[in-house]
Amino acid sequence: xxxxxxxxxxxxxxxxxxxxxxxxxxxxxxxxxxxxxxxxxxxxxxxxxxxxxxxxxxxxxxxxxxxxxxxxxxxxxxxxxxxxxxxxxxxxxxxxxxxxxxxxxxxxxxxxxxxxxxxxxxxxxxxx
Numbered sequence: 818x819x820x821x822x823x824x825x826x827x828x829x830x831x832x833x834x835x836x837x838x839x840x841x842x843x844x845x846x847x848x849x850x851x852x853x854x855x856x857x858x859x860x861x862x863x864x865x866x867x868x869x870x871x872x873x874x875x876x877x878x879x880x881x882x883x884x885x886x887x888x889x890x891x892x893x894x895x896x897x898x899x900x901x902x903x904x905x906x907x908x909x910x911x912x913x914x915x916x917x918x919x920x921x922x923x924x925x926x927x928x929x930x931x932x933x934x935x936x937x938x939x940x941x942x943x944x945x
Contacts, residue, residue, distance in 0.1 A: 819843035819934045821912050826939030833902050835941050839895040839912030849933075850919035851888065852926055853897045855908040856938070865910070866897060867919040867926035875919060875926045902943045911938040 825837040839851070852867035866886035868874045874886045885898040895912055913936070917929035 819914075821914060821934050821936035823910060823912055823936045823939035826910065826941040828942040828944070829902055830945060831903055831943055833943070835899045835902065837897040837899065837910050837912075837939055837941070839897075839936060841893040841895065841914065844893060844914075846916075849914060849916040850928055851895045851912065851914050852919065852928060853886065853895070853910055853912050855910045857905070857908040862911070864922070864925035864927045867928075868895065869919045873919075875921070877925050899941065902941075904943050907942050907944070909938040909940050912936045 848870040853865045856862045913932040915928040
C-alpha cells in the first residue's frame, strides 16, 4: 500500500527556513509527477512545486528563488526547501503523487488528474 508522509513543518520567524520531507513508501515505480501543494488559512489549496520523473522541477512564479524542490530516489523522498519565509507563507504543505506527467494549471504546478496519492500534510507557521 502506498503512503506519503510529510514532515518538517515548524514554527519559525520571518526570514527563517524550513526543509519539508515527503517520505514515500509502497511505490513500485518512480515515474509520474510528485508535487507540493499548500493550503493557507482562508485560501484555496495551491500548487507550489512539482518534480517529474526525469528530475525536472517547476516552482510557481511567486516562490521562485525562495522555494526549492528536490528528491532522492534511493530514499524515496521528496523535499521542499523553504527560505526567506514570510508570515503569508503560513500554511499546511501537502505532497502528492500522480502517475501522469506534471502539468500547469493557471500557471501553477499541478497534477493532470486528481492525484493518485496524497499525504496528510505538515504545518508551517511563520510569525514573530
